[in-house]
Amino acid sequence: MEGRMNMSEFWKNINTYYKRYGLHATIVRIMDKLTGQSRVDYMTWYQKTKPTKQVLKIQRETTFPYMPEILVIVLENKSGSHRLADSLKNQTYSRWKLCKTRELNDVVEILKEAKEEYVLITQPEDELSADAFFQCVKSLNADRTIEAIYSDDDIIKNETEYEEPAIKPDLNLDMLRSCNYIHNFLLVKKKLCQELFEECLESWNGQIDWKYDFIFRCIEEKHSIHHIAKVLYHRNVEHVQVCDEQERKAIDMHLKRMNIKGNVEKTEYRGIYRVRYTMEETPLISIVIPNKDHVEDLKKCIDSLEKKSSYDNREYIIVENNSTEEQTFAYYKELESKCPRAKVVYWKEKGFNYPKINNYGVRYAKGEYILFLNNDTEIQNPDCLEEMLIHCSRPEVGAVGARLFYEDGTIQHVGVIVGLGGIAGHPYATEAEETLGHMGRVHMIQDLSAVTAACMMVKKTVFFEVGKFEPEYAVAFNDVDLCMKIRKAGYLIVYTPYARLTHYESKSRGLEDSREKVKRFDSEVALFEERWGKELEKGDPNYNPNFRLDEKDFRLNVHVRR
Known part of the structure; x- marks a missing residue:
């Protein structure tokens, strides 16, 4: 992500792409960058x-x-x-x-x-x-x-x-x-x-x-x-x-x-x-929010829901994950006393494992629908929850994702493309808010192969039907894996641009910059390739083989086979 990516992130992406597509494709990618061939006009590509x-x-x-x-x-x-x-x-x-x-x-x-x-x-x-x-x-x-x-x-x-x-x-x-x-x-x-x-x-x-x-x-x-x-x-x-x-x-x-x-x-x-x-019922939405300290982020997240959301039938399940600061627990106590819809549950295991933490939180969910939500998010529009629910309540839909923006207003998430960057990536990340996208896709409701669990609504029945989050993906690709399982079970994954949130990404966890984290990330890449290798080879049906997999803006690929 230009303007946001440090050298550690850059080489991690190159390494992931190399492991997925091999030396030749990686060299072609680097040479295209150096020679300016990564972007061509349409007639040049067509010829x-x-x-x-x-x-x-x-x-x-x-x-x-x-x-x-x-x-x-x-x-x-x-x-x-x-x-x-x-x-x-x-x-x-x-x-x-x-x-x-x-x-x-x-x-x-x-x-x-x-x-x-x-x-x-x-x-x-x-x-x-x-x-x-x-x-x-x-x-x-x-x-x-x-x-x-x-x-x-x-x-x-x-x-x-x-x-x-x-x-x-x-x-x-x-x-x-x-x-x-x-x-x-x-x-x-x-x-x-x-x-x-x-x-x-x-x-x-x-x-x-x-x-x-x-x-x-x-x-x-x-x-x-x-x-x-x-x-x-x-x-x-x-x-x-x-x-x-x-x-x-x-x-x-x-x-x-x-x-x-x-x-x-x-x-x-x-x-x-x-x-x-048309939504004829107002079922309970259980909003599961993992949290470790960062009280200001969590408070901002909850406050945005309490002050802006027009959908009333909701509950908050805060999954406490090894916090150490006193102010964190003081806020929990205050929140539960002042907000009857909030409940704090305590995950006792050590370390960070996103699937385990969220699976644990779902145990306490009373709602028919689960909204997995990062603690560093804020809803922007009052009908954000309704916009996700009207799709998630459709019988053919398993999960729904939203449009997320960075703090500076640029795009953070408009869906996930499987295979982008090697395993999966966010198209149009860091592009301007008004970016239309190819054929206007940024601004239209559509089916995708995956969406981020930073804000993902899932039917609880479907979540259990497909086996919940997979704990082996401790940090990366757990949401993509879940979406792949949901699609394999025959349900749609829907992206709606009409549910809008701000996402202060990576505040909670930090960058992948240590040897241990890189090793863990590589193991998750290998696991995803093992489980979804055929799907990676075939290509994302909601993308197109005429687009590059090493660029995030639906860029035409001059190396596509005739």
Whole structure:
């Protein structure tokens, strides 16, 4: 973290990256830093990573065991463009057919007569990459259960250049409810496409974004949707008028079909929406706060909750961890006498073990929901707890994380990316508060692979179902490990930017600057790699292999494989 990281932290990060990715990748990382190649503009990246003429030649000569025919339906408009049609001629996979129409109503009849197995409905001024259909068919041969495919894309700048890439995660329910990140390229099994058009055409009456609605209907029936992490589509936005209200209604109708109560609101960021789920009950939240001395920090944390929080049904479980200062115990006594919702419990073991301390605190929790909270945090907004609870109370969600800021207002946490920096890291750490992030992700509700336990709400039933915190991770990666277990059990991890806190990080514990601490950290790295090696190798599904793992700002990776 520039501006915050001492040399000990820097070499620890280099060491972690080396142990995870090896000597060659570490040397490449250092050389990129020295030569300024760690950051490239999009067109430079695109030219370096797109398939070469030789690769395209090999693709044209490739025969797959499964060779489906693809129907491309172009909804013509006044643009008069032939860009899409021209790009079809360059496809390395040749089993496609083009059909043009001016009316959406004609699509049903076209689908009824079509013999092709997959369908792409698009517009004439967009463009397909030469390998678009090849990559789709390659994926279909690897997994015949796939029913729909989307890819990364960008925007056409002029005849030869592209800009504003959308480098996407795999299917992300909460991100899709925040914005239409899938856009125009969705190759769908013809049978599914026909069923949805016959069912829904009448409801697409100009009051709703039909493409967005179509995507939602695909996921509602649990159809298998696959993401190809390659830029296969170029969008022309010059002739497209995106109507915020039509998109908002698409999200709203999706919620209604799913029998989910809530309101969909526009935000200050165009194309990004906020779902406010209806909370019909006010269950007890047990806030577990480990503490060792640092009374001023703890007092600030409790005071912020007492003075600001609008959610009343909460309790505090302060887990005392080997404090030595008299004022600490005096504060405990004062707190319990003046604040009926506060209870201090005493963890008797020596040393610092975050999982054991928090697992011990949960024993005393009476609430259905546990909020693990560092003692060096302060809530910023009164509805902070409600914002986390409305997501955590959803049946499909296991844990929820918040947006955390350093004392100077810069970003400390907007989620965790597994594999970043070697094991796991915080994207956009130390960036300015107003940072949008790639595709605006800093400011949208979304699913992630992990969130920090500095402020993490978990269903108590789920916490026990997955086996609680793992004591072998005494300090590092215990929260990431817990989130990985929760995801493996089938639950979502949600990040909400609407729960905001200040986090005075590392005041309680200090830096990893002793030989003993480095040894302990290395053992925790090794343990995480042993348990989650396959997941690290596969990559975080809520990130993208086109991004670097040694930079925190969703930076494009020029070394990505073609």
